[in-house]
Amino acid sequence: MMSCRLAAFSLASLLLVQGCASVGPAPGGLDIDTSITARSQGSRVRFIVLHYTVSESPRALDILSRGEVSSHYLVTDDEPPRVYRLVDEDRAAWHAGQSEWQGYTWLNRSSIGIEIVNRGPVGTAPDGTTRWQPYTPSQIRVVKALVRDIADRHGIAPENIVGHSDVAPLRKQDPGPLFPWRELARAGLGRWYDETVAQALRARFESQGLPDAAWVQQQLARLGYAVPRTGVADRETQAVLAAFQMHYRPSRHDGVFDAETAGVLAALVAATGGGGEAAAAGAW
Ligand SMILES: [Zn+2]
Incomplete structure (x- = not known):
């Protein structure tokens, strides 16, 4: 088979170069032929993990982009919310930490992390229970659109759309009891029951x-x-x-x-x- 490099030398076959995908950095400096793509393949992403930030938007953005933790997406509490993509989906973000779901451990490498700006626990009610900050309807609208798009593209099963508290229950409570899991599940974005x-x-x-x-x-x-x-x-x-x-x-x-x-x-x-x-x- 004629390599892309050789094809480039022939004026008559210059147009064929467009059909060769091995343009750009080649691993190991090798001339790698990427003209054939295997039919049997899938995404490495298996889970979507949802979080609240605790911090306000500017601080959350700073921590998640310049600190020791990160997430693929950040949904702010602006009206309408802004959505930042801070880490490419084909790379790991440091959002889940020690975690386990369905027998898979350390989910950073197999999940997409979405942080939502929300303070989480905000005080104590008169009956002694914790009060939680509600999510805004527009945040939930944005999160649903984002989760749907990610789940569709990566083929993520409904039971694998989870909260940080589901995968790290001894350490984490986010996205908290006010996150509307039932509403998401009713929209096909999660597991629910009869x-x-x-x-x-x-x-x-x-x-x-x-x-x-x-x-x-x-x-x-x-x-x-x-x-x-x-x-x-x-x-x-x-x-x-x-x-x-x-x-x-x-x-x-x-x-x-x-x-x-x-x-x-x-x-x-x-x-x-x-x-x-x-x-x-x-x-x-
Ligand atoms: Zn979290």
Whole structure:
């Protein structure tokens, strides 16, 4: 086969040079033929991880562009929000840290990170619970458009659109309980459950009693969470359960296992291919 370099010497074949892709820096200074592309290939990106910044826009931009951490995208709280791309999608950003989801660890190399300007916890309510800053409707509109575009281009499964708290539940709470996961899932951008099934299962858990800690750990693991398999409701398991609640049952996310949480957990496992409602509910 005639190489691109040789083709360039012939006036008659100059036009063919346009068809050769090996223009620009060649690895190792080699003449690499890139005229044939394999059919079997895919994106290296498997997850989208959502965060809040805690910091205001200027400081967040400074930290994420000049500090020791970074993200692919930053969505500001301007009206309308600005979207910065700070790291190319084919490169890793330092946003997830020690993390695990679906058995994959250290997700920086396999994920796209999106930081949203939001302060997170902003005080304590009279009843002693934490108050959180809401996201603006335009921020959510922008995040949905961004997530949809990234998920489409990289072929990311709904269950792999997650929060930092899902993949690092012992360390992180972002994007927090006010992030509208249900709204995103309804738009096809995330995993959700059949709420009628969850209600029915909750009623059964209320009348028949709650499953044990081993069951909780098993179901959380099936959904992708990194959870200890001790069979005991230890501190780590409670932290994972709190992360689960923030995502799927945000009205209460204190890590306390109750019938509503059990219903949602079983309904999600059923929706994730866990063998249907009967199998999910009959596992205890
Ligand atoms: Zn984060």
